[in-house]
Amino acid sequence: MTVDTTGWDTAQRRAFGELTAKTWLDAELRQRYEREPLVVLAEFDIRLAEGSVAPVLPPEPGDELVIEILDGNEAPPPPPCLLSLCFCLQYSPGRDPR
Template identity: 75%
Template sequence: MTVDTIGWDTAQRRAFGELTAKAWFDAGLRLRYEREPRSVLAEYDIRLADGACPPVLPPEPRGELEVELLTGTEAPPPPPCMLSLCFCLAVQ
C-alpha cells in the first residue's frame, strides 16, 4: 500500500514525508515504525482509516543526499531537480 492509495490529505502526506526523511537518519525511529507504525504515525498527527494498513517506509535513496537547514522567514526557491527526491522539514 502506498500513501497515494490510502486517501491522505496534503498535510498527512507532508507529515509522512517528514517521518520518512527522519527515519533515514535515525535507525531507532525506523525500527519503532516497523514495530509500532500506528503509534509513530500518531506522533506525526497521521491517523489511518479503520482497516487500513500502514504504508511501508520508502528505502533510503541511493546516491547523494543533501540536507540544508533553512532559516529566516523566506526560504529560497528550490533548485531545479531532475531525478531527485526533495523533502522540506520545518524545525520548530
C-alpha cells in the same frame, strides 16, 4: 519507490515526509515504525482508517540526500523534484523545528 497516500490531506503527506526523513537519520525510529507503524504514524498526527495498512517507508536515498540549512526569512525555491518523494523542511532559528 512511490508511497500510496491516496485520500491523505496535505498535512498528512507533509507529516509522512517528515517521518520518512527522520527515519533515515534515526535507526531506532525506523525500527519502531517497522514494529508498530500505527503508533508512530499517530505520533505524527497521521491516523489511518480502520483496516488500512500502514505504508512501507521508502528506502534511504544513500548519497542522493542533501540537507541544507537555510538562513534568513526567505528560502530559495526548491530545486525541481526528480524523485517520487520530494519535500523541503524549513528551519527558522529560535523556533522549535518540530
